[in-house]
Structure formats: structure tokens, C-alpha cells
Amino acid sequence: MPRDGQLTRERLLEAAERLVERNGFAATSVDAILEESGSSKGAFFHHFANKRALAHALVERYVDADLSLLRAGLDAVEAEPDPVQKLLAFLGFYENWSGDLTSESACLYIAVVTERDLLDDQTGGQVERAILGWRAAVAELFRKAYAARGLTHGPDPDDLADQLFVVFEGSYLVCRALGSGEPMRAQLRVYRQLVESLLSD
Structure with a gap:
């Protein structure tokens, strides 16, 4: 995976961890993760098939x-x-x-x-x-x-x-x-x- 792709994946995971610890998994939407990480929906689904x-x-x-x-x-x-x-x-x-x-x-x-x-x-x-x-x-x-x-x-x-x-x-x-x-x-x-x-x- 290109280095910038790995950085995007890590940014998504860091954002998801913060939100899940703060709000719980069920209350953490994909859109909230995108907003927190500054990533696009396309980037999310490039790295993860689903939530x-x-x-x-x-x-x-x-x-x-x-x-x-x-x-x-x-x-x-x-x-x-x-x-x-x-x-x-x-x-x-x-x-x-x-x-x-x-x-x-x-x-x-x-x-x-x-x-x-x-x-x-x-x-x-x-x-x-x-x-x-x-x-x-x-x-x-x-x-x-x-x-x-x-x-x-x-x-x-x-x-x-x-x-x-x-x-x-x-x-x-x-x-x-x-x-x-x-x-x-x-x-x-x-x-x-x-x-x-x-x-x-």
C-alpha cells in the first residue's frame, strides 16, 4: 500500500478510536469518522468494506x-x-x-x-x-x-x-x-x- 494510503488508514482508525471511546461504537457513524478524520467516503471504503x-x-x-x-x-x-x-x-x-x-x-x-x-x-x-x-x-x-x-x-x-x-x-x-x-x-x-x-x- 502506498505510504499516503497507509497514513489515511491510520488517520481513520485514530479518529474512530477517539469517537468510539467517547461515544460508543453504535453511536459512532461513518460520517462522524469522516468528519473527525478529514477523509472522504471513498477513502473510507477503500480501506474498510464496512463499519x-x-x-x-x-x-x-x-x-x-x-x-x-x-x-x-x-x-x-x-x-x-x-x-x-x-x-x-x-x-x-x-x-x-x-x-x-x-x-x-x-x-x-x-x-x-x-x-x-x-x-x-x-x-x-x-x-x-x-x-x-x-x-x-x-x-x-x-x-x-x-x-x-x-x-x-x-x-x-x-x-x-x-x-x-x-x-x-x-x-x-x-x-x-x-x-x-x-x-x-x-x-x-x-x-x-x-x-x-x-x-x-
Whole structure:
């Protein structure tokens, strides 16, 4: 695809993401996406056969970005030799990342799983890909930290990994409801502190 065509597609997806997070998928019309993106109807249907095809591309793009954020956190702590400190530094990475969030920050996953018009096997499968990707990576960090501390009891690493995902998703809701990006940072800090207490000598 020519570079300008790729840029147009990306502009359409960026506009659609903003509108879906703000208004929901059902309330986001193709015309609204065209107006938001400054694109033509011909350009839209060149890239997407219909609104459903847009939804599939939108969710896949969002999940890819989310898993890239996961990899960024893992890469940032790769050189740390101590498994416990690596896990805590990994969690701290997202505390720092969350400082850039605003009250307008939102998560597309909520729209996907709550809107019947957006949820189907393909979009649902993409969200599952994200959840399982985070679970596998974060649970492995917990397992290695448990082993380093000699812990033979405590919460299941998979459950702790899922809890981190829940902290992210729930915090997006609280940020929007309270009109502030600070709750995300606060909840990630509390999660890290609880993990630190769990792994303390």
C-alpha cells in the first residue's frame, strides 16, 4: 500500500478510536469518522468494506499497541538480575507511564465487551489475546520472584497477573468518572506496594 494510503488508514482508525471511546461504537457513524478524520467516503471504503471491518481493524490495532506497551515494560527491566526487583521495577514502569494520562484517557476494551454491536468472535478474540498476553508475561515475573524468595504459598501468579490487568481497566473508568488521570497512577502504586509487601523478606 502506498505510504499516503497507509497514513489515511491510520488517520481513520485514530479518529474512530477517539469517537468510539467517547461515544460508543453504535453511536459512532461513518460520517462522524469522516468528519473527525478529514477523509472522504471513498477513502473510507477503500480501506474498510464496512463499519464491521473497521471495528475488526480498530480492535486489532489497539491490542497490538497494548502488547507493545507490555513489551516496553519488559524491555525496560530486562537487565535487572534480581527477580523481585525486576518485578517491582516492571510495575514502577507503568506508574511512571500513567503520569501522562488525562481525564480523557480511555480504553477500547470496555467498549468491545459491553457493546453488542462491537463484540463478535473476532473482536472478542483480540481482547482475549491481550489478556492472555499480559497474563503469561506478568505471571512469569511473579513465578520467578516467588522462587527467588522461596515462597511456596500466596496468590496464584496467574491471578496476580490478571489483577494488574483489572487495575488498568478499572482505573480508566475511575479516571473518566472523576475527571482526572491521577487515579490510574494511585492504583498502580497501591498494587506495587501490595506486591512489595507480599514479597518482603
